[in-house]
Amino acid sequence: MSDVKPRAARRGGRWIEEWDPEDEHFWRTTGESVARRNLLYSVLSEHIGFSIWSFWSVLVLFMGDEYGIDPAGKFFLVSTATLVGAVVRVPYTFAVARFGGRNWTVVSASMLLLPTVAAWIVMEPGTSYTTFLLVAVLTGVGGGNFASSMTNINAFFPLRKKGWALGLNAGGGNIGVPVVQLVGLLVIATAGDGSPRVLLAVYTPLIVVAAALAWRYMDNLAPVTNDTGAARESVRDAHTWIMSFLYIGTFGSFIGYSFAFGLVLQNQFDRTPLQAASITFIGPLLGSLVRPFGGHWADRFGGARITLFTFLGMAAATGVVIMASRAESLAVFLVGFIALFVLSGVGNGSTYKMIPGIYQAKARALGLRGEEAAAYGRRLSGAAIGLIGAVGALGGLGINLAFRQSFLATGSGVNAFVSFLAFYGLCSVVTWAVYLRGARRAASVGGGATVAGGRPSEVPAYTGV
Template structure:
């Protein structure tokens, strides 16, 4: 194990190389040090960010493969609407569950190393689907294939945990928003590609999608291998998960993230099916509009993070949940009048506000633990130790919260499945969503926005403890 010879940057960060397999390891990383950040940190962090976005983007596309494949599955496949909703629910559930071990994997293997491994693992669900995606395949095999697509959902947790450690507090909202937004964009991109395939080749050629994504998986994994680094401070942190589990805020933020990201991923799986089932749209007609919501929700997520950096995550999130409730009400009214245009508008607004909420709630997580660190400093704790503890716990909490939040996508698909089975309409499901958004707005205001205050640090200075 020898020091790399890449100039001052490697000297300052204490970077050592273990080759292409072991990856580059950075021993010294202090993003809160303004001088270190300007000299070294910014360039290294941004390089890791963009490579991470690439892999996460492809991961999201693979995760939502079956939200697209069901548009190709005509009567000859023998799968009804309830069965199609269940395929989406299966992929969502597995992706959510995998987010917990994927978070551990960053500490176990290193952020760069696990990004490469998890990226390459996306070949499993795509290659497997190429052999079985055809009429006559038993439904149980389709369920298994949807479960394998869950590999793409786990990437988000490890990616966000890793990138969170690279950036200083004042830039986390924007960085995490870009990372997540670029990943979320994979949902819209695969739906756009599906639209192109259906428009040019018809609904009988879903495997063309796999011909696009299998090579792309190889490319993104190679880019991660050559562009990313491992942080020793993250790799050495094996106990942060248990600390995060004990935090009350981890549970509260998990509920809020169900309302934001759970909505985004759940609606991404369900939008096309709802249009087909409730409004009788053809696969091409559904595909023509389904990509718009995920596209806007993905692009606006970094703006949600930026707004949270400027205004405070709790304030932005509380208002945003209120707007999500209004959007659900629009969908309910549109369903009652049979207005496809108004329903589509309401559904797309749900995507937009879920995207803003994704960015603002993720900004809240490190801010919450930073406020706790400032309170400990005010009580005499060592500043460096307190801030390191905050970074450790917030990184682990991000993985846990992302896992629980993704379960919201499962609940949305199950709610639609039950709603259509019982009433042949999505209205009961939308009423449930509306009520939940109102509850989330109240929790955000009562627990975080109302308690915003300043704390006095150990050196006698006042610091804003805004969440």
């Protein structure tokens, strides 16, 4: 392992050549104000990115019978955007180190104009389904903003603040989903469900503003270098894939349910577009607002504990949804479904807090201390975050495809929910077996264990995990 060294001074850009947030004096006198400023504009850009990524969860509400697309076709449009958003997270993660966090935020925000303008052009009856699919592919770029934003903000904050910072960054971005759904509701309520271009007109200037503010106020961190060795090491590390699996259960659920909620209400409970739009924003909004609390509670009580309680709660809420679906009780269904959003938001915050904690614990197990351990943790967690975020987002694809198949086969989403219940049970078992049982065993023998080269459960008893 080699320390990450700052590159040579750059000209013509906002580059910070030295950055050590673990140094308390540096953090108190200089680092915190800079980090908070970058966090603010990162949240804004990521927020708009999430709104664009989730466009199709709203645009399908404008697509009446005259569009000639059945429910399965609409679920597939949503799934396409989800898939692309997951895949592009991998290159977006490494773009931060290649181009700089501020520079890439400007580029990635500007790219959101592509799907917005394309949707403006094609969003009308008579457009081919293939054309709609291509535009759904373009909207996937909004999903990549999350990975680059999280990787960037992860480098700005000290380990003791990462749960709060990453939770706030992600939560502020996630709110882009309910916000675009609220805007869609307002458009449908005022201009009617035949006016999707009004929604698109709202977001075009916001994209330009987000890119301009990032250009003016954000910074690049020179010490964050493009480390392909870290990427290879994180791919080989079992924890990367275990956390990816768990993140499928938290974020995959959040984004999958966010995209599918309106369609489920329309097709399972015969809600009109306006009736569906008046409800769909509630779950994503609450799930986004609680995400920082998930990170904060993970800072305080341990990410694995909060994550385990989250999955157990999601399993219980899914059971409520299944019973309500079979009883055709919309009120009980909404209670259970919105609980799923809230719990997934808490789990999003706690799982992301676990990632840097795991690699910090691994650094200590390797005998590293101080800044050397912190640099190692930042190096691997920065690489792992993008990969975990990409795989986790694929959970949203799985949820929408499961709904599509369930509605095709039975006209109901019950079968899909049964499969989700089994998955949350498995996530609970994995969380306990890998990160809680092993931590207790380590604590009983003095709080240390060998992570590198050892079993995945051999994580030191550390509150960040």
